[in-house]
Amino acid sequence: MSELGEFLKAKRAAVAPEDVGLPAVGNPRRVPGLRREEVALLASVSVDHYTRLEQGRVSAASENLLSGIAQALRLSREEHEYLRMLVQARPRRGRAGDAEVAAPLRDLLASLTTPALVLGPRTDILAWNAEAVALFFDFAEIPPPQRALVRMVFLEPRFRGLFVNWSQVAAEAVDRLRVVAARTPGDPRLNQLVGELSVHDSDFRRWWAGHGVRTLAGGRKHLNHPVVGELELDWQVLQVLTAQDQTLVTYTAPAGSPSHEAVRILCSWNAAIPVMGGNPEAGDSYSSAHSLDGDTASH
Structure with missing residues (x-):
């Protein structure tokens, strides 16, 4: 059916x-x-x-x-x-350009003082800044084909373990992924991602079978960070009008709050890390700033 x-x-x-x-x-x-x-x-x-x-x-x-x-x-x-x-719906295949992040967007990412990610149409993490590394971990350690945000919510222990209310976060991620699937029917990479998650995680199978639908563009996440402890961060999804199917996701804390100070301290320890990103299909990486070793950044 x-x-x-x-x-x-x-x-x-x-x-x-x-x-x-x-x-x-x-x-x-x-x-x-x-x-x-x-x-x-x-x-x-x-x-x-x-x-x-x-x-x-x-x-x-x-x-x-x-x-x-x-x-x-x-x-x-x-x-x-x-x-x-x-x-x-009409079948629409992903284009090679889906994974390309334009230089101005990478420059914007580097200028932000809050954790931020650029996501592709299948929640692929295409680029991130030093603050995102401080909050989560270095996404360069994850092979590009496995660098989907929804995949990490379920299958990456370091990511999964950060969320105090993981079940809510994960269920919302599944509901948003279903909307993505409706927008891009017949996408083989998205079908492969759903298949992988269905095989490896019973919670994903249960929520996917529930046919929930959600198009949240923001909210608040509660994290328990291994370095700075409890954090309450507001997240927003911003559409990139110059790049179809790309979004900028930011994580902020109210000014003057304990979480704001904790994130500021956390990010100050990682200030030397350049903006990173790459093409999940090609497996390459790039940096909008100079790399740590003078060549392609890989850290």
Whole structure:
């Protein structure tokens, strides 16, 4: 079954008939939640048309139809938008330029005094500054093909162990990854990443099967850093308008807070580290500042 079908099936199962004013007839039911014909009734569409949509046999759907289904299944605003993306999705392959970070963006990264990362379309960490190394660790130690942020949340102990509320962080990461997958259907590298995480982590499998959807662009993370102790950091995702599918992620603490002072001290110990990054496909690296040994930086 397609992702669209799996999503609609999961959302049907999550809605009880009595929750939407329908009698809970036919007990015990063969399937939990709403039947297809009940969704069709609530969405004012024929059962045949809804069935073909769920089975992936409809190439387009009107906004009225999608709104009716969203209301019937009690979808959130984010889930409604996700449904729209799934219906309108067209396969799009990643381009070689996805991993290239322009010099002006690297210069901006180097000028920041707060931890920051540049992410690619699959959460690949394309570039980072010295402050990010201080907060997390040196991402150059991770092979470029494995340098996806969501992968590290689950499979990199140094990263996973930083978060006090790891379960919340990880669940949100899975929900955001599902939105990424809807935007780039048929991306083989993204499919490979989902497959790897599904094989190696039972929590990822469970959350991925739950079909959660989230498009958070900011929030607060609670960390327990091995050097400076507890930190409360606000994170923001900023779209890079000059580079499709790239985002700048920053981690800041309120001025004057204990976390702000702790991060300042932590970063001062790593001030000599240049901005780093590379092409995950080619395995190369670069630095926007001079490297430590006068050649390509590798530390």
